[in-house]
Amino acid sequence: QVQLVESGGGLVQAGGSLRLSCAASGRTFSMYNVAWFRRAPGKEREFVSAISWAGPSTFYAGSVKGRFAISRDNAKNTVYLQMNSLKPEDTAIYYCAAGGGGAISRDSSFDYWGQGTQVTVSS
Secondary structure (H helix, E strand, O other), X not given: OOOEEEEOOEEEEOOOOEEEEEEEOOOOHHHOEEEEEEEOOOOOOEXXXXXXXXXXXXXXXXXXXXXXXXXXXXXXXXXXXXXXXXXXXXXXXXXXXXXXXXXOOOHHHOOEEOOOEEEEEEO
C-alpha cells in the first residue's frame, strides 16, 4: 500500500515557476513508476509527466516538454515536478500517481493516487 500527498501548488503569474512535490509512504516506493496527471476545469484528466522506477527514464507530454522536469529522490520517498515558464493553460489540479506497470502515460496503469494540488497561472 502506498499513500501519496502532493504539495507545492499555488497561484503564479504567467512565466513563473513552481515545484510540486509528491511525498509517499511505503518502503517499496522506489519500485514504482510515478506520474503526474492534471485536470483542468471542464476537461478530462491528462498525462503530464512520468518517471520510471528503473533507470530512471522520464516522459513528458508534448505540451510541457522543455518546460517541466520530473525527478525522484527515493531516499526521501519523494517525486518532484519542476514547472517553469508556466502558462495560463497549465492551470489545473495536479495529481501524483504511483503504479507498477503498463503504459506510463495512461491513468489506468496507476494504482495509487494523491488528492491533488491546485496550480493556477494568471495571465
